[in-house]
Amino acid sequence: MKKPVYPCCLAVFCFSTGIIVGRFWGVPFVYLGYGLLLLFFLNAFLLRRKYVSQFFLLLLIFLFGIFWTQVRLQASADDISRLSYEIRRQMMMVEGKVASEVEYRQFFKRQKTMFVVEVLRVKIGDKWQKRRGQLVVQIFRPVALEYGDVVWIEGRFLPPFVKEDDGPVSYADYLEIRNIRYILSVKKEGKVEVVEKGKGFWLKAFSFRLRQKLFGIFDRHLTVNEAGLMKAVILGERSHVPKHVNELFLRTGTVHVLAISGFNVGIVAALFLMAFRFFPVSRRMMLGTVIVLLAGYCFLVGSAPSVLRSTIMIIILLTGFMLEKEPQPINTLAVAAFGILIFNPLYLFDIGFQLSFICVWAIFIVSPFLSKETNILEEVPGYNRNFFRWLWHSLALSLAIWLAVAGLIAYYFRIVTPVTILANLPIVPIIGAVIAFGFLLILVELCFPFAGVWVALALKFVLNAMIAIVFLFDQLPWSSFFFNSVTHWHLIIYYALLLTALIIVLRINVSDNKQKVTHTK
Amino acid sequence: MFNQQEKIFLLGICAVLFFGACLDLAFKQFPFLSSIVNVMESPSVYPKVDVNQANREELVRIPYIGDYTAGRIIAYRQTHGGFRSLEELKKVTGIKEKNYERFKSYLKVRP
Numbered sequence: 001m002k003k004p005v006y007p008c009c010l011a012v013f014c015f016s017t018g019i020i021v022g023r024f025w026g027v028p029f030v031y032l033g034y035g036l037l038l039l040f041f042l043n044a045f046l047l048r049r050k051y052v053s054q055f056f057l058l059l060l061i062f063l064f065g066i067f068w069t070q071v072r073l074q075a076s077a078d079d080i081s082r083l084s085y086e087i088r089r090q091m092m093m094v095e096g097k098v099a100s101e102v103e104y105r106q107f108f109k110r111q112k113t114m115f116v117v118e119v120l121r122v123k124i125g126d127k128w129q130k131r132r133g134q135l136v137v138q139i140f141r142p143v144a145l146e147y148g149d150v151v152w153i154e155g156r157f158l159p160p161f162v163k164e165d166d167g168p169v170s171y172a173d174y175l176e177i178r179n180i181r182y183i184l185s186v187k188k189e190g191k192v193e194v195v196e197k198g199k200g201f202w203l204k205a206f207s208f209r210l211r212q213k214l215f216g217i218f219d220r221h222l223t224v225n226e227a228g229l230m231k232a233v234i235l236g237e238r239s240h241v242p243k244h245v246n247e248l249f250l251r252t253g254t255v256h257v258l259a260i261s262g263f264n265v266g267i268v269a270a271l272f273l274m275a276f277r278f279f280p281v282s283r284r285m286m287l288g289t290v291i292v293l294l295a296g297y298c299f300l301v302g303s304a305p306s307v308l309r310s311t312i313m314i315i316i317l318l319t320g321f322m323l324e325k326e327p328q329p330i331n332t333l334a335v336a337a338f339g340i341l342i343f344n345p346l347y348l349f350d351i352g353f354q355l356s357f358i359c360v361w362a363i364f365i366v367s368p369f370l371s372k373e374t375n376i377l378e379e380v381p382g383y384n385r386n387f388f389r390w391l392w393h394s395l396a397l398s399l400a401i402w403l404a405v406a407g408l409i410a411y412y413f414r415i416v417t418p419v420t421i422l423a424n425l426p427i428v429p430i431i432g433a434v435i436a437f438g439f440l441l442i443l444v445e446l447c448f449p450f451a452g453v454w455v456a457l458a459l460k461f462v463l464n465a466m467i468a469i470v471f472l473f474d475q476l477p478w479s480s481f482f483f484n485s486v487t488h489w490h491l492i493i494y495y496a497l498l499l500t501a502l503i504i505v506l507r508i509n510v511s512d513n514k515q516k517v518t519h520t521k
Numbered sequence: 522m523f524n525q526q527e528k529i530f531l532l533g534i535c536a537v538l539f540f541g542a543c544l545d546l547a548f549k550q551f552p553f554l555s556s557i558v559n560v561m562e563s564p565s566v567y568p569k570v571d572v573n574q575a576n577r578e579e580l581v582r583i584p585y586i587g588d589y590t591a592g593r594i595i596a597y598r599q600t601h602g603g604f605r606s607l608e609e610l611k612k613v614t615g616i617k618e619k620n621y622e623r624f625k626s627y628l629k630v631r632p
Contacts (some may be wrong), residue, residue, distance in 0.1 A: 002609070010593070031575065061607065070608075150589055154605065204619055223561070225561045225562060226561055227563065229561070243560070243584045244566070244568060244627065245561065245566045247568045247582065247583075247584075248566070248567075251568055274526065274527075274530045277524075277526070277527055277530075319613070381535055414578060436533075437537060440537060451538060453536055453541070454537075454538050454540075454541030454542045454544075454545060455538065455541055456541070457541040457544040457545055458537045458538075458540045458541035459541075459545065460544075460559075461540075461544060463561070464558050464559060464560040465560075466567065467560050467561045467566055468560045471560075471568075473564040474568055482576065482578045482579050482582075483578070484578060496576045503618075
């Protein structure tokens, strides 16, 4: 047996397999307990046997994945989802604490109020019963509420809606990943009463207030559509993105730029690092402060899996700089995955998590093979060579990412977008400018409000130029193809073929290198 | 005093402010330029689908068009041999003026 090059990757693979088994098949807790104990002692006794103990350790991680997922899926006896059907179908009074930002969405001619409530008590008959768990609340009228309010809400329990054209992941699946199984629907005349205020976690309350303040900056200087786009790119609020703009980005395969990911967090880190250069602080102090600020930014934008992934990776990288050690990128990726899956194993089934990780995997593994320079570049005159080298590397990177995510995109969104490979070339640098201008606008508004309008105009120009370019790419023939349905078998076959091709390329590469070494000898 | 990276950073900020001030001046002098720049608000950048070519999946993706309406559009297309103008969509059973106004920016009829 060869020594594994990426031990963390193997561990994450075993843990993820355990999560899949735990979610879809399940193993009785008694067997799991015996298995975990047995493997633990086997590991302890066979610690000196290098490969045998490694095998048992991986098996232990696999079983732990099953166990952890099943614990997460198991609702406690007083969980709100455990109410009997007879009780659930009646109108019910729930006492709970507003646990998320309160959103006001357009619903036909009216507005509806939406938020997540952390249940404290439920009134059954004339008695209050203590209950736990979370519910999504939909009130079909605007109600002035904020995070941390303790409220009495009268409504009806509904399972999340599952539509025929939902695709492989429905709204119910999305909520289940976040441990929410019911919606509390409150009609126009349903009772909503605030019992107590300010009961939320102070840091979260502060982050929501800060978000609203930052939303205000974009609302003041930009049009509704432009502000909606900026809120998504800078603060991770996707619900404000105009539908037609979202569709344009989806059809050109560039929708990833609207979600906060490694690219965005990287730019934020670079901006922080650059800004700290002007302060007389030591290198370690500067890196430490940037790590804290990045964690704060991750908290501010809502800690979605892709944000968590990129923040963890960049924090590991910066810590490496602090300790003067160079982290191994693939192992860093695996550590980030392990951290997120420990936090919530069901994130493995989240689209954002899957796309984010496969994308970075493609950047580290697939892209270097594709971007190997050919002899053609050597024939290009010197002054053009750098440009062509950049173009070649960018195209290779774009192709690698597209190949990696195409299967998942086709499976979830029923669309394949070959135009992405070209569209990424101008869009990625432009979105970099948009993010930088967005942060500059916030900074200028806070320090020199009179100059905010100039930064906003520059931002407006770049933002609209980006939309015009995306629109032009969408107009190209065969830019995107729509599918009726893509099954999980198509997905498995696609990734099996991709992996086989990668292994073949890898082997050819290794044999080429060996030949080169023997020739030089 | 400043190293190269710091100079680039400060120059970048100055360039953005200068560019924004120029735009401000240009928009004040020539107000029509503002509407040219505001591409995002214009219906011309809506992702347009050819109503005579689109399949059910493409039509359903359009905001305000559900499975039922998409089915009616395809049925109309099959019986009447296609649409000659977008206005003709109003003749499809179930599509009222208000609905038509909502989704017309997403559709086109290729001659």
